[in-house]
Amino acid sequence: MNARDARAGAAPPETAHDAAPNPAHQLRATAIGAGAVLLWASLALFTTLTGRIPPFQLTAMAFAVGGALGLPRALRGGGTLRAVPRGAWVLGVGGLFGYHFFYFVALRNAPAVDAGLIAYLWPLLIVVFSALLPGERLRWWHAAGAVLGLGGTFLLVTGGQGVQLRGEYLPGYAAAAVCAVVWSAYSVANRRYPKVPTDMVAFFCLATAVLAAVCHLLFEDTVRPEGGQWLAALALGLGPVGGAFYLWDHGTKHGDIRLLGTLSYFAPLLSTALLIATGRADASWPVAAACVLITGGAMLASADALRAARRRG
Template sequence: MRSSFFVRGNDGNVFRLFAIFMWGMLAALSVFTNRIPPFQLLFICFTIASSLVYVKRAIKREPLIKKPAMDRTQWLVGVTGLFGFHIFYFLALRFAPPIEATLIIYLWPLLLGVLLATKGNKRFAVLGGIIGFCGTVVMIADGLDTNQGESALAVVGYLCALGCALIWTNYSWFLSKTKSDVEDISWVALAVAFIALVCHLLFENGVWDLTNTEVAMLILIGIGPTGGAFYLWDIGMKQGNQSWLASISFGTPVIASVSLYLFGFSELTISIIVATLLIVVGAVVSNALSKTR
């Protein structure tokens, strides 16, 4: 297995932080593409993501096509993890308020921290998870208004967001326990793009009169949050400090909330600020305190 995709050695820790930043920006970028059906969106973004490896190989004058070295379990977890996460992600942002949905989605660092915790640190991880969950409850309770007709759709969005958190937790945990060439992600991304294309042709009407802004956002999502970020995360979970990566991942909902606010898609209400603080405190308890102990 090659040591990395973009980076090698200890310097990779710095570059892996870009994965967290990219995911923090995904919510805001995705709102710009709300007009595009979710399967079509997934097809375009993962086609771009898959092409990154071929661009890299062309620049380095390496063979463009290399046979994947994944077993059946790695194929299954990789494809279902990336496909399932993103379908639920895009649906969550369409049915639920963006910031609330994003904060639920990024409960996965808490869940991952519990899975990665050693036996002696498990109680800190569980306590941190409870604190973070309380933050989510505060946020959802304020976001739901039973007098509005949209509440039922919001619940669907919240459930999709929770599905995202569970899928990505298990996907990341699996990466930490397995070995494969990071460049094989390009094959997984290509498989996800193909499945998305089939679903798009079967269930959706395409939107191809894209604006310049939509095209730019699709390229950014394909290169960043659904592209380079996955390669960097794969490196981190297999070669880096997994618990540390889980800890810094709690910066993602903060980045997402601030970016949504700056782009004018959501307001930073008191409940969202309190929820964000509780989730971050949960991260500290779950990871930092247990490591100190």
């Protein structure tokens, strides 16, 4: 990163109507953001390989790795750290830490299947919230594609058995809902700061690691990782709980936010496929049905991009 890039971080937030997006650049940014979805698909596998490491401890470890991953480039920017708007700091740290904090609270206070399903409303909320952005317009096929993706995720999470919500788990359900709102709001509001360099995610990750470490000391007992657990924690930091956030930051700032929201439903599908391939889960009809629903939803939501690609061709 050079001095010009650093000065760009001081620029005021830019809204979507300030400049018409270049279709080729937007498509490339969307593809980069979709790379985060591919990395998130490995989250379940790597997490199972970490054994009994408590969630906040594991979060602190993974985000420390993720922050260190981008720190050299971020430091090379010189004055960038001081030039980043306060709102970008609140959004970045609040989004990364807030999502994980409320997700873990949800898991402590509600069954994992129920909490996970409610938390995974965030891709649908991204599509809905995108209508609030200047210059963006929510079409029926965007919403329909996101709903199909949600249906596929429902089948994956429940195994086709359905969900029975119970009153005693209301605090957990509420935390899961907040979790979904936090991540979707972060992803959409990130559009306000296109001039803040993606390298700054390194500092957001490190701040999240510190906050997670504090929560770990307050609420958990430390477990010393053994053998392959260190490698699994490292893989989390390089991939789904670290490196993926750099890709997502670029994608949400410069790509098609509605399409990214729908494509996010591929994460649980690919995650399940990876668990099946490694012998940690069994293939079943809900997986096949989810594949049809999520793929169909993604194709429906990407109608704009497909038509634009055909025009360019």
